[in-house]
Amino acid sequence: MLxxxxxxxxxxxxxxxxxxxxxxxAELPKQAVIMLSQHIGAPAQAVVAKGDKxxxxxxxxxxxxxxxxxxxxxxxxxxxxxxTAVDVAGFQRPAIYIDVEGDEWEESIDRNETLVKExxxxxxxxxxxxxxxxxxxxxxxxxxxxxxxxPPPGAxxxxxxxxxxxxxxxLTADHQLMLEKGAEILVGTELLRKAINVERAVIxxxxxxxxxxAHMKELAAAYPxxxxxxxxxxxxxxxxxxxxxxxxxxxxxxxxxxxxxxxxVQNVGTAFAVYEAxxxxxxxxxxxxxVTGKSLAHPSNLKVRVGTPLSQLIDxxxxxxxxxxxxxxxxxxxxxxVVSTDTPTTKGCSGxxxxxxxxxxxxxxxxxxxxxxxxxxxxxxxxxNTLMNATEHKDWERVExxxxxxxxxxxxxxxxxxxxRPLLDYVRMGKxxxxxxxxxxxxx
Amino acid sequence: MNLxxxxxxxxxxxxxxxxxxxxxxxxxxxxxEDPRNEEVVKVLPxxxxxxxxxxxxxxxxxxxxxxxxxxxxxxxxxxxxxxxxIAGILGMEVAEAAPKVAVVRCNGTCANRKKVNTYNGASNxxxxxxLYSGETGCSFGCLGNGDCERACQFGAIHxxxxxxxxxxxxxxxxxxxxxxxxxxKMIIELRNKGPKSRRMFVCCVNKDxxxxxxxxxxxxxxxxxxxxxxxxxxxxxxENNLAYIDFQKCKLCRKCEAVCPTxxxxxxxxxxxxxAEPKPEAPAQPAAPQSGTAAAPTAQA
Numbered sequence: 196m197l198x199x200x201x202x203x204x205x206x207x208x209x210x211x212x213x214x215x216x217x218x219x220x221a222e223l224p225k226q227a228v229i230m231l232s233q234h235i236g237a238p239a240q241a242v243v244a245k246g247d248k249x250x251x252x253x254x255x256x257x258x259x260x261x262x263x264x265x266x267x268x269x270x271x272x273x274x275x276x277x278x279t280a281v282d283v284a285g286f287q288r289p290a291i292y293i294d295v296e297g298d299e300w301e302e303s304i305d306r307n308e309t310l311v312k313e314x315x316x317x318x319x320x321x322x323x324x325x326x327x328x329x330x331x332x333x334x335x336x337x338x339x340x341x342x343x344x345x346p347p348p349g350a351x352x353x354x355x356x357x358x359x360x361x362x363x364x365x366l367t368a369d370h371q372l373m374l375e376k377g378a379e380i381l382v383g384t385e386l387l388r389k390a391i392n393v394e395r396a397v398i399x400x401x402x403x404x405x406x407x408x409a410h411m412k413e414l415a416a417a418y419p420x421x422x423x424x425x426x427x428x429x430x431x432x433x434x435x436x437x438x439x440x441x442x443x444x445x446x447x448x449x450x451x452x453x454x455x456x457x458x459x460v461q462n463v464g465t466a467f468a469v470y471e472a473x474x475x476x477x478x479x480x481x482x483x484x485x486v487t488g489k490s491l492a493h494p495s496n497l498k499v500r501v502g503t504p505l506s507q508l509i510d511x512x513x514x515x516x517x518x519x520x521x522x523x524x525x526x527x528x529x530x531x532x533v534v535s536t537d538t539p540t541t542k543g544c545s546g547x548x549x550x551x552x553x554x555x556x557x558x559x560x561x562x563x564x565x566x567x568x569x570x571x572x573x574x575x576x577x578x579x580n581t582l583m584n585a586t587e588h589k590d591w592e593r594v595e596x597x598x599x600x601x602x603x604x605x606x607x608x609x610x611x612x613x614x615x616r617p618l619l620d621y622v623r624m625g626k627x628x629x630x631x632x633x634x635x636x637x638x639x
Numbered sequence: 640m641n642l643x644x645x646x647x648x649x650x651x652x653x654x655x656x657x658x659x660x661x662x663x664x665x666x667x668x669x670x671x672e673d674p675r676n677e678e679v680v681k682v683l684p685x686x687x688x689x690x691x692x693x694x695x696x697x698x699x700x701x702x703x704x705x706x707x708x709x710x711x712x713x714x715x716x717x718x719x720x721x722x723x724x725i726a727g728i729l730g731m732e733v734a735e736a737a738p739k740v741a742v743v744r745c746n747g748t749c750a751n752r753k754k755v756n757t758y759n760g761a762s763n764x765x766x767x768x769x770l771y772s773g774e775t776g777c778s779f780g781c782l783g784n785g786d787c788e789r790a791c792q793f794g795a796i797h798x799x800x801x802x803x804x805x806x807x808x809x810x811x812x813x814x815x816x817x818x819x820x821x822x823x824k825m826i827i828e829l830r831n832k833g834p835k836s837r838r839m840f841v842c843c844v845n846k847d848x849x850x851x852x853x854x855x856x857x858x859x860x861x862x863x864x865x866x867x868x869x870x871x872x873x874x875x876x877x878e879n880n881l882a883y884i885d886f887q888k889c890k891l892c893r894k895c896e897a898v899c900p901t902x903x904x905x906x907x908x909x910x911x912x913x914x915a916e917p918k919p920e921a922p923a924q925p926a927a928p929q930s931g932t933a934a935a936p937t938a939q940a
Binding site: 279283284285286287531532534535556557617620621623624627 | 759770
């Protein structure tokens with residue numbers, strides 16, 4: 196029997212419309228808008244000024260702390276201004292505007308496509324390269340990669356897990372990347388394995404990608420340390436905690452870090468970015484984005500420079516359909532509806548999803564019928580209905596006692612609720628409030 | 640018959656012994672409670688709103704009894720009359736405290752602030768604010784889902800369906816601050832009610848740059864600083880592209896309102912301005928601002 200995580204989970208319709216579409220390179224934008232906070236943690240500090248000439252790969256902003264990441268230019272041209280731009284959620288955030296002129300790369304970047312397997316760097320040097328290249332988790336959470344590769348004192352890593360699950364419906368970027376860049380991903384995996392000094396690496400792939408599993412198994416035969424682990428299709432298997440449970444049957448303790456189980460998890464896209472950064476000296480400034488939707492003319496997988504407006508990606512795939520009601524950055528389960536399609540692509544943007552008129556509307560909420568489907572679906576073993584009730588009554592003590600902080604905001608509860616109750620919305624609010632209460636308590 | 644006697648006697652003995660023990664325990668662990676506490680609680684309105692900053696009316700009463708003076712203590716619901724009664728009970732002087740009122744600092748009506756997207760999630764400001772910037776281009780403004788309305792125990796604040804903004808009923812508002820805490824955008828502020836309920840305030844909390852703010856809302860404060868320059872009392876500060884009027888310093892001269900290019904500065908409860916002020920009167924105003932400006936329109940009215 197195939198492995199999967201043990202608690203909860205749902206199975207939304209997969210809708211992988213762009214599966215099998217070869218990766219196409221998106222056109223360069225006329226003006227790239229590069230946000231200064233494309234990662235979890237402190238925003239990066241700009242090191243360029245208005246009027247500066249930059250090349251592809253030039254450092255634009257330096258990490259603003261340990262949990263932060265460098266940001267590099269994705270285009271060549273002149274810095275037009277350092278101002279604010281609207282982010283996905285509609286807030287004004289600092290950004291660097293670059294007028295694009297040509298496509299001139301930094302000389303240090305090796306643009307040769309040949310596979311480089313050998314690497315003589317030790318673990319510290321690899322982590323340093325990853326840090327320099329500004330690599331963040333490309334699965335969507337955008338946690339700076341070098342932080343995860345530096346285990347806190349007292350914790351030791353015993354296994355590396357590469358997350359190639361792609362459990363979000365519609366998205367196919369990782370799938371296609373494995374088919375086209377499998378060999379590079381394996382080298383990247385080896386580098387990551389070396390960086391944290393572990394003996395074993397497992398690549399977890401959901402069973403709805405049989406071609407990718409077969410392809411990776413064939414390539415991995417040459418690596419005795421890498422194992423390909425097919426997984427049963429279930430959402431949210433791509434969640435870090437769920438994937439650890441699925442692969443090594445260990446559960447992250449409540450309130451603990453994943454490293455407590457000895458596992459370090461990195462996304463498959465991150466593994467490829469690590470390969471490029473260490474072997475080709477190429478910083479992270481482009482990524483694969485799935486542009487998809489039932490009404491879209493040509494759902495595709497695009498290689499996109501960070502800073503390209505989403506509208507340009509949609510135009511490249513046939514233009515925004517008339518009946519569009521919602522555009523989501525990311526997948527349908529955990530992605531965020533964007534306020535404007537002028538928003539630039541960021542490092543964490545794994546997909547652009549067009550939702551039609553009828554599909555986008557929420558259904559009318561009715562009373563809870565106590566069916567407990569949400570409890571059965573919650574992959575963290577929480578009781579979303581109780582959390583929602585307690586949040587509605589502002590009973591923060593109860594909300595905290597019910598382990599709201601363990602919620603991974605996967606949305607399985609809202610998805611499964613037959614009464615269409617906005618469970619996740621309330622749980623998220625409760626989580627935010629309880630988080631603030633805990634922080635103020637710790638500060639005392 | 641014997642059985643009845645034995646039962647009565649033994650139970651009686653147990654009762655007597657317990658009574659003696661309980662008496663001594665009660666003496667040992669006696670907690671002295673100021674009898675004035677109860678009197679003060681009786682005077683308080685009993686809303687338990689927490690507007691005074693203490694956990695309910697009981698907490699406020701205890702604090703009053705303990706305090707050496709009533710300065711800074713105010714029951715926002717009962718106001719001055721209740722404070723006078725408390726002062727009477729405790730034999731202290733009444734501290735004059737300016738009554739406060741909740742002020743909604745957003746004028747992003749449907750006409751001023753265009754919708755750029757539609758929100759159809761749970762009708763709750765806190766949830767919407769956690770998700771994204773809101774239905775309009777202004778990420779600071781009112782979301783209009785009525786968290787403040789639900790928080791108010793006195794029915795003093797209601798969202799007007801026409802403008803989509805909450806409106807405060809001054810008569811009912813006690814200044815307890817429940818709505819201030821409920822608003823996730825921190826739009827509502829408690830301000831001094833002011834003489835004759837007249838007050839000035841900047842009706843905007845947008846900290847974006849002028850052009851961005853103006854594009855999102857025609858009534859936004861663009862941080863131009865004209866009001867700060869005009870103000871003779873240095874009551875206005877402009878910080879992060881946003882003007883703020885300090886109500887402690889403001890003398891209600893209304894000069895700032897006249898110069899504001901977007902009309903973001905609002906004045907409340909003033910009678911209508913004179914149509915055209917004769918020029919010679921103008922220089923006299925800065926010297927006696929309060930009487931000069933506030934009284935002049937009254938005289939006209």
